Amino acid sequence: MTAAIYASRARLKTVVVAGMVWGGQLMLTTEVENYPGFPEGVQGPDLIDRMKAQAERFGAKFLYEDAVTVDFSSQSFKVSTENRTMEGRSVIVATGASPKWLGLESEQRLRGRGVSTCATCDAPFYKGKRVVVVGGGDTAVEEALVLTKFASEVSLIHRRNELRAEKILQERLLNEPKVRFIWETVVREILGKDRVEGVRVANVKTGEERILECDAVFVAIGHTPNTGMLRSQVELNEAGYVVTRNVTKTSVEGVFVAGDVEDMVYRQAILAAGHGCRAALDAERYLESKK
Numbered sequence: 682m683t684a685a686i687y688a689s690r691a692r693l694k695t696v697v698v699a700g701m702v703w704g705g706q707l708m709l710t711t712e713v714e715n716y717p718g719f720p721e722g723v724q725g726p727d728l729i730d731r732m733k734a735q736a737e738r739f740g741a742k743f744l745y746e747d748a749v750t751v752d753f754s755s756q757s758f759k760v761s762t763e764n765r766t767m768e769g770r771s772v773i774v775a776t777g778a779s780p781k782w783l784g785l786e787s788e789q790r791l792r793g794r795g796v797s798t799c800a801t802c803d804a805p806f807y808k809g810k811r812v813v814v815v816g817g818g819d820t821a822v823e824e825a826l827v828l829t830k831f832a833s834e835v836s837l838i839h840r841r842n843e844l845r846a847e848k849i850l851q852e853r854l855l856n857e858p859k860v861r862f863i864w865e866t867v868v869r870e871i872l873g874k875d876r877v878e879g880v881r882v883a884n885v886k887t888g889e890e891r892i893l894e895c896d897a898v899f900v901a902i903g904h905t906p907n908t909g910m911l912r913s914q915v916e917l918n919e920a921g922y923v924v925t926r927n928v929t930k931t932s933v934e935g936v937f938v939a940g941d942v943e944d945m946v947y948r949q950a951i952l953a954a955g956h957g958c959r960a961a962l963d964a965e966r967y968l969e970s971k972k
Contacts, residue, residue, distance in 0.1 A: 751910055
């Protein structure tokens with residue numbers, strides 16, 4: 682969104698291939714407390730809507746189709762959806778990242794039947810129920826905090842013996858009476874035929890297994906960059922994130938990058954916005970240099 686604002690204000694013809702499910706991870710977030718300018722906080726979708734309106738005000742066009750392939754082999758860059766192919770003199774890749782899964786057959790079988798990666802979306806379905814959150818970073822703690830507003834009990838399962846989330850989030854969760862912590866434990870199987878009924882877990886040190894009854898499992902173990910269509914087009918690292926040269930420049934001249942598709946460490950909205958600003962400015966300067 683920020684890249685679109687800056688690019689369109691620079692009088693560049695700007696198209697945002699936003700996707701059928703658009704807006705990024707903030708669309709799945711409730712209250713955002715750490716974005717500057719909102720002392721009382723702001724709902725994630727509201728923040729995105731404001732950014733979108735701002736970009737549209739300066740002439741950016743939004744296309745609600747998924748980009749499926751790109752071709753950066755010539756300086757007339759191509760981005761294709763299922764319905765059309767667009768050409769541009771510069772591209773900013775800001776495709777973000779997607780949640781990781783545990784890799785269990787039972788997890789996929791019960792997706793939408795008690796297995797979720799979005800507490801903001803699904804927490805209201807489990808009012809007064811027992812739920813499990815898997816993970817120990819910021820994502821897991823944020824999911825657990827959302828769930829405490831609805832569930833009767835939240836069990837957080839983490840393979841380590843301490844959380845990795847930022848301290849203020851840890852403090853909130855540790856002081857939440859609805860939450861119990863199950864340390865040094867992993868989920869082996871999610872139980873239930875037509876809906877989640879429990880999880881089979883194992884202690885990572887002793888191997889001892891036990892069954893925990895629950896009504897839902899929220900998987901919050903990190904993210905994978907959305908770079909599948911970029912393979913062979915730009916340089917990626919071992920984890921699949923875009924490799925940069927001088928902050929926003931990719932291995933292809935004229936193709937720039939911004940946000941969580943490159944950021945493996947911070948994953949913050951304010952940094953993604955700043956990154957988008959720099960990418961748009963770099964794209965503008967690149968186009969000027971090419972006259």
